[in-house]
Amino acid sequence: MSDQSFESVVYDDKTVKKFLIATVIWGFVGMLVGVILAAELANWRVNLGLEWITFGRLRPLHTNAIIFAFVGNGIFAGVYHSLQRLTKARMFSDLLSSIHFWGWQLIIVGAALTLPFGLTQSKEYAELIWPLDVAVVLIWVVFAVNFFGTLYFRREKHIYVAIWFYIATILTVAMLYIVNNLAFPVSLMESYPVFAGVQDALVQWWYGHNAVAFFLTTPILGLMYYYVPKAINRPVYSYRLSIIHFWSLIFIYIWAGPHHLLNTSLPDWAQTLGVIFSVMLWAPSWGGMINGLLTMRGAWTKVRKDPVLRLFATAITFYGMSTFEGPLLSIKWFNALGHYTDWIIGHVHGGGIGWNYMFLAAMALYLVPRLWNTSLHSVKLANAQFWTATIGLLLYYVSMNTAGITQGLMWRAFNEKGNLTYPNFVETVDTIVPMYWVRLIGGILVLSSMVIMMINLYLTVKAAPKEQKEVEYKVPKATWKKSSENKDEGHRRLEGLTFTFSILALLSVLIGSLVEILPAVLSTSYIHKDYTVDPYTPLELAGRDIYVREGCYTCHSQMIRQLPQDVVRYGKVSEASEYIYDRPFQWGSKRTGPDLHRVGGKYPDYWHYRHMLDPRETSPGSIMPPYGWLFKKKLDTAILPQKLKVMKALGAPYSEDEIKFASQNAQEQAEKIVAGLESAGVKKSMANKQIIALIAYLQRLGKRNEVAHDEKNVSEH
Amino acid sequence: MSNEENQEVNILESEKNLVLDHDYDGIKELDHPLPFWWVMIFGLTISFSVPYYFYYTHADGPSIRAGLNEKMHEIKEKQAAWEAKQGGFNTEKFNAFFKTEKGKKLGAKTYRRKCMACHADQLQGTIGPNLTDAYWIHGKGDIASIYKTIKEGVTAKGMPAWGAVLTEEQMYGVIGHVMSFKNKNIPGKEPQGEKIE
Numbered sequence: 001m002s003d004q005s006f007e008s009v010v011y012d013d014k015t016v017k018k019f020l021i022a023t024v025i026w027g028f029v030g031m032l033v034g035v036i037l038a039a040e041l042a043n044w045r046v047n048l049g050l051e052w053i054t055f056g057r058l059r060p061l062h063t064n065a066i067i068f069a070f071v072g073n074g075i076f077a078g079v080y081h082s083l084q085r086l087t088k089a090r091m092f093s094d095l096l097s098s099i100h101f102w103g104w105q106l107i108i109v110g111a112a113l114t115l116p117f118g119l120t121q122s123k124e125y126a127e128l129i130w131p132l133d134v135a136v137v138l139i140w141v142v143f144a145v146n147f148f149g150t151l152y153f154r155r156e157k158h159i160y161v162a163i164w165f166y167i168a169t170i171l172t173v174a175m176l177y178i179v180n181n182l183a184f185p186v187s188l189m190e191s192y193p194v195f196a197g198v199q200d201a202l203v204q205w206w207y208g209h210n211a212v213a214f215f216l217t218t219p220i221l222g223l224m225y226y227y228v229p230k231a232i233n234r235p236v237y238s239y240r241l242s243i244i245h246f247w248s249l250i251f252i253y254i255w256a257g258p259h260h261l262l263n264t265s266l267p268d269w270a271q272t273l274g275v276i277f278s279v280m281l282w283a284p285s286w287g288g289m290i291n292g293l294l295t296m297r298g299a300w301t302k303v304r305k306d307p308v309l310r311l312f313a314t315a316i317t318f319y320g321m322s323t324f325e326g327p328l329l330s331i332k333w334f335n336a337l338g339h340y341t342d343w344i345i346g347h348v349h350g351g352g353i354g355w356n357y358m359f360l361a362a363m364a365l366y367l368v369p370r371l372w373n374t375s376l377h378s379v380k381l382a383n384a385q386f387w388t389a390t391i392g393l394l395l396y397y398v399s400m401n402t403a404g405i406t407q408g409l410m411w412r413a414f415n416e417k418g419n420l421t422y423p424n425f426v427e428t429v430d431t432i433v434p435m436y437w438v439r440l441i442g443g444i445l446v447l448s449s450m451v452i453m454m455i456n457l458y459l460t461v462k463a464a465p466k467e468q469k470e471v472e473y474k475v476p477k478a479t480w481k482k483s484s485e486n487k488d489e490g491h492r493r494l495e496g497l498t499f500t501f502s503i504l505a506l507l508s509v510l511i512g513s514l515v516e517i518l519p520a521v522l523s524t525s526y527i528h529k530d531y532t533v534d535p536y537t538p539l540e541l542a543g544r545d546i547y548v549r550e551g552c553y554t555c556h557s558q559m560i561r562q563l564p565q566d567v568v569r570y571g572k573v574s575e576a577s578e579y580i581y582d583r584p585f586q587w588g589s590k591r592t593g594p595d596l597h598r599v600g601g602k603y604p605d606y607w608h609y610r611h612m613l614d615p616r617e618t619s620p621g622s623i624m625p626p627y628g629w630l631f632k633k634k635l636d637t638a639i640l641p642q643k644l645k646v647m648k649a650l651g652a653p654y655s656e657d658e659i660k661f662a663s664q665n666a667q668e669q670a671e672k673i674v675a676g677l678e679s680a681g682v683k684k685s686m687a688n689k690q691i692i693a694l695i696a697y698l699q700r701l702g703k704r705n706e707v708a709h710d711e712k713n714v715s716e717h
Numbered sequence: 718m719s720n721e722e723n724q725e726v727n728i729l730e731s732e733k734n735l736v737l738d739h740d741y742d743g744i745k746e747l748d749h750p751l752p753f754w755w756v757m758i759f760g761l762t763i764s765f766s767v768p769y770y771f772y773y774t775h776a777d778g779p780s781i782r783a784g785l786n787e788k789m790h791e792i793k794e795k796q797a798a799w800e801a802k803q804g805g806f807n808t809e810k811f812n813a814f815f816k817t818e819k820g821k822k823l824g825a826k827t828y829r830r831k832c833m834a835c836h837a838d839q840l841q842g843t844i845g846p847n848l849t850d851a852y853w854i855h856g857k858g859d860i861a862s863i864y865k866t867i868k869e870g871v872t873a874k875g876m877p878a879w880g881a882v883l884t885e886e887q888m889y890g891v892i893g894h895v896m897s898f899k900n901k902n903i904p905g906k907e908p909q910g911e912k913i914e
Contacts, residue, residue: 085742160741226744233727235745239737244751248759268780272773276766283759290755298729327762418795419881424831562785564792568881573785604875606844607835618834618844679907680843 005479008472009155011084013371015097019077020364020371022105024454026073027357030065031447037062038443040625041592042436044615047625052116054625056551060127061115066352067125067215069108074360075219076100076143079166081367082226083150086160088475092149096142103139107132118549119189122584123204125211126180130191133181140177144170151498155478158488158495161242165222167498168250168505172214175509179517180207184646187639190545192646195521197579198266201587202520206257206513213253216351217319220359221249221288228312229295231366232302237294243491245287250505252281254512259330260589262339263561265576266520273516278330285323292316307382311362314390318354322347336563337412340591342432343404346397353393353446361385361453368457372464381456385449392445395438403435412565420568425594426621433623528577531704535581535652536697538640539666543697545643546690547586550627557588558597558701571598571702578704581652593624598702605673606680608695630691635670637663637688669696803885806864814886815893824890824897827883832891835875840898841905845876849901854910858899864892 039046040055047054080097084090091097110132114120120127128136147170151159159167180203183191195203229236236242258266258274293316296303303309325347329338338344369376376382410428413421422428486493494501536544547553560566560574567573574597579585603611610617613631615624640662648654658665667687673695674687686692726745728736735747772778779787814820828840835845846854855871856862867888870878883891 082742088742156741158739158741160739160744226742229726229744230742235726235728235732235736235747237747238749238751239739239746240748241751241755242746263781269774271781272770276770280759280762280766282762283755286755286758290752294749299727414792414795416795417799417881418792423882562781564785564788567785567789568792573782601873602875602877604844607875610844620830620834 005477006474007477009088009090009475010470010472011081012091012094012097013081013470015091015094015101016077016081016367017371018101019073019080020367022101023070023073023077023360024364024450024457026065026069026108027360028447028450028454030062030070031443031450033058033062033065035440035443035447038436038440041623042433042440044623044625049626049628051118051550051627051629054550054627056554056625057116057118059551059554060120060122060124061112063125064111064115064127065108066356067211068111071216071220071356071360072104074356074363075169075215075223076104077367078223078227078360078363079147079219081371082162082223083147083166086156086163086226087150087154088156088473089150089154092146092153096146096149100139100142100146103135103142107135107139110135114189118551120549120551121181121183121191121193122548122551122553122586123180123193123200124208124589126177126204126207129189130181130183130185131188133177133183137174137178140170140174144174148498148502154498155475157478157480158492159498159501160225160495161236161239161246162222162225164246164501164505165218165225167502168246168509169214169219169222171502171506172210172218172250172254172509175506175513176207176210176214180204184650186643186646190643192583192643192650194650195583196650197582197585198576199521200583200585201261201264201579202258202266202270203517204585205260206254206517209257209260210254212348212351213256216356217253217285218250220319220356223363224288224292224312224316224359227363227366228292228316231312231362232296232299232309234295234297234299237291237297241287241291245284245291247508249281249284249287251508251512252277252284254509255516256281256330258516259335261587262330262332262335263563263566264559264587265562265574265579267576270516270520275330275332277512278327282324282327285326286320289316289320289323292319307379307386308362308365310386311358311365314386315355315358315362318350318358318393322351322355325350336561337408338404339561340557340589341404341408341411342400342435343408344590346400346404349393349400350397353389353396357446357450358389361389361449364453364457368460372461373468374460374464377456377459377463381452385452385456388445388452389449392442392447392449395442395445397442399435399438399442403432403439406435407432411569412563414565414568420565423569425569426619429592429623430621528575529707531577531706533578533580533704535647535654536700537665537669538637538644538658538662539669539693539696540700541643541647541697542635542637542640542666542690543693543695543700544586546630546694547697548584552596553586553588555588555590555592555624557591557595559587560595560597566595570595574702578702581647583647583650596698596701600699600701600703605695605699606677606682608698609677609680609682609691612691612694627691630694631686631689633690634688635666635690635693637666640666666693806861808860810885811860811889811892814889815896820886820890820893822890823886824892824894827887827891828894831879831882837905839903839905840895840901841903843906846909847903847906848895849898849903849905850908851900851902851912851914852908852910853913857913860892860896863895864888867892867895 037055037058051057080091111128114129115127119129121129182194184194185191193200225236255273255277258270259278262271296313303313328334329347365376365382407428410422410431415421486496488496560570562573607618611619612627614626615622641659644654644659644662648659670687670692673692674682674684726743732747735749737746737748739746815824835843836848837843840848842848855866868878868880870876872878
């Protein structure tokens with residue numbers, strides 16, 4: 001090494017600092033919204049009757065803020081910091097770094113200014129409306145160019161395992177985000193997705209599952225490979241394990257999406273693929289945990305004393321727990337019990353709080369003193385943070401798993417008559433409300449731990465030297481670039497070829513995507529011989545858009561699974577062919593309230609009218625929020641022709657006349673509904689209110705025209 | 718930058734011969750073999766998954782729908798068996814039960830919980846019809862037709878079926894409750910159905 005010449009480099013740590021500050025601030029905001037939501041479920045009055053903070057509007061804000069604002073900024077901070085040091089090169093472009101940072105923050109502000117106002121696509125973790133989607137893609141490209149530019153100009157020949165994970169993240173997230181958000185704009189704020197019904201569901205959960213995989217897991221694993229060995233000053237346990245678990249993880253992960261759709265009307269083969277790839281994901285995930293924990297082995301005394309190391313170790317342990325629980329929940333028997341219940345909510349918070357938050361907290365506590373050239377204000381506070389967060393998380397996790405399993409068992413309990421033991425849905429809700437209070441306490445504790453960290457970091461930065469000089473590092477020149485000879489072999493060789501490496505990573509995630517998504521998306525065989533389904537009338541469509549806007553899908557499913565407990569409780573099994581006009585699909589993922597797919601005709605119009613105004617009047621003990629504003633707001637019928645036009649372009653068989661007279665048609669249907677309500681004292685003037693459109697939609701749900709056949713067609717359930 | 722310069726990585730004696738000549742910003746890597754139990758887990762999950770997939774997709778593994786049909790068949794049989802054993806409405810049991818203190822209490826409670834939302838507190842009707850007037854939509858207001866309506870419901874008109882929901886005692890109690898309000902003519906929803914003298 002003696003003959004090597006050195007040059008100096010100044011890393012861009014300003015951007016890292018900015019991302020870190022954003023991480024902490026958005027983390028606080030995201031968790032605060034989470035606590036409000038927890039309170040709303042514990043007591044519906046917390047909804048305050050205000051549309052902007054009602055559960056259905058606010059939940060998307062919570063998930064998006066945690067995933068994209070909190071974890072997103074945390075990833076960017078860690079990637080910008082570690083990438084420069086691992087490549088011995090400054091970020092490719094300061095301008096791009098700046099655009100990336102400010103662009104991302106603007107998107108977050110955009111999300112906060114749209115979601116509470118009901119501007120949403122209603123696809124989970126992809127709720128942002130189309131103009132914001134375009135912005136997200138643009139900024140992601142800026143990030144990618146900045147990242148790959150830095151790689152191109154790197155001084156270090158080989159890319160370290162952390163960078164492998166970053167590469168997989170950047171490429172896969174781009175692919176997922178673009179495909180899942182393909183939509184036809186109706187207006188500046190609204191759009192209809194290009195996929196409908198079961199296809200939309202499959203694409204959405206391919207995205208949703210892999211958002212967890214490639215936004216909440218792979219980048220954090222990359223960060224783990226940098227910060228854990230750094231913080232504990234130990235060598236990485238096994239290079240071979242890194243290779244095997246990296247490639248198997250990204251290859252297998254992408255297939256597992258359908259485990260979100262088990263027992264639904266997704267074709268069986270896709271469900272089976274979802275099950276087996278989830279099961280096979282267990283070992284690759286644990287490869288990361290093992291490499292993390294065994295890297296810390298041999299320095300456990302340090303871990304016990306140092307809160308930062310303890311946070312790292314706890315995060316990795318929770319990663320291991322979640323990635324064991326995930327495959328378990330993908331097994332059909334467990335899934336039939338746990339799906340739609342709070343067990344899943346417990347599961348994601350084991351990952352979200354245990355893995356993501358604990359990890360990013362450790363990273364922030366490690367980085368801030370180093371970046372600001374000082375030492376941590378208080379180790380005691382860091383310890384307090386650790387314990388508050390851990391106890392809060394345990395309360396959260398245990399209460400939600402208890403609630404989920406309890407309710408799941410109640411839903412499927414049959415008595416000696418062969419009937420449901422708990423036919424009244426509200427009874428199963430009220431049983432678990434005490435658990436919602438425990439969860440609220442857990443959430444408040446986790447939020448408090450965040451506040452403790454904010455104070456600790458603020459005081460750390462405040463005590464830092466005023467003058468923050470940029471440091472020059474002496475780094476070896478990239479002499480390897482000049483020689484054409486390459487003696488590396490096997491994977492080592494690949495680590496020097498970033499382009500080939502990236503292509504291979506992309507291929508790994510493309511294979512599963514194509515094999516699983518393409519056949520379903522290209523198939524046109526979602527037609528049933530026993531019945532037909534009509535496209536929505538203009539008024540029903542308007543009502544459906546209100547259902548989407550209010551986020552009813554955050555509490556209600558529209559999918560009667562192929563399970564006896566679903567069929568006996570809700571009616572005929574849902575068939576793929578019934579959803580061909582559903583853009584976006586509304587199958588939901590959580591049953592805080594009952595399934596609504598066959599609610600059409602179950603109650604008279606007036607029941608819905610009163611229920612939406614005050615759910616407790618018709619359903620004592622309900623925790624559903626009241627929707628008073630739907631009774632005051634007028635329905636915008638002028639946009640209906642445009643909506644039908646887009647739907648027609650996407651394949652709904654509307655005639656020219658139906659499009660032309662859509663507004664009048666809607667008005668007539670509304671007047672008819674109100675005429676039926678008049679005897680109950682509803683005024684004629686209500687006909688132009690949004691509630692009537694919503695009722696039209698609810699009454700339409702699950703309706704189909706049975707086709708007369710000869711006797712031979714055995715009817716299903 | 719107090720901490721940025723790299724301290725010597727702490728490598729244990731037993732690991733010395735495993736250290737690879739990789740150095741990334743001071744991070745070293747060891748060449749430990751894959752843990753045996755980890756390889757076992759991976760192997761086991763794969764050897765479970767491949768046959769599982771072929772069994773359900775390319776061999777004669779039952780479809781999800783077939784599984785459901787089988788279970789629904791069992792449930793239907795159980796319901797039929799219960800129905801046969803119960804033998805429908807039992808006048809003797811009803812008469813013996815509904816006038817007792819327990820029967821009255823249970824009837825009123827069941828009504829409050831399950832029916833009041835649609836038939837109002839005095840049975841005078843809101844969403845559902847007034848049950849205290851002389852007008853009946855289904856049958857003549859006799860116990861048998863009231864039992865039938867409550868048990869089977871009129872789902873198309875918004876009256877749920879309660880046969881699967883109520884226990885036998887709750888059913889008899891609530892019928893008793895309805896009967897005790899019959900012909901009280903409490904003002905409420907306008908008459909529906911036919912007048913029964």
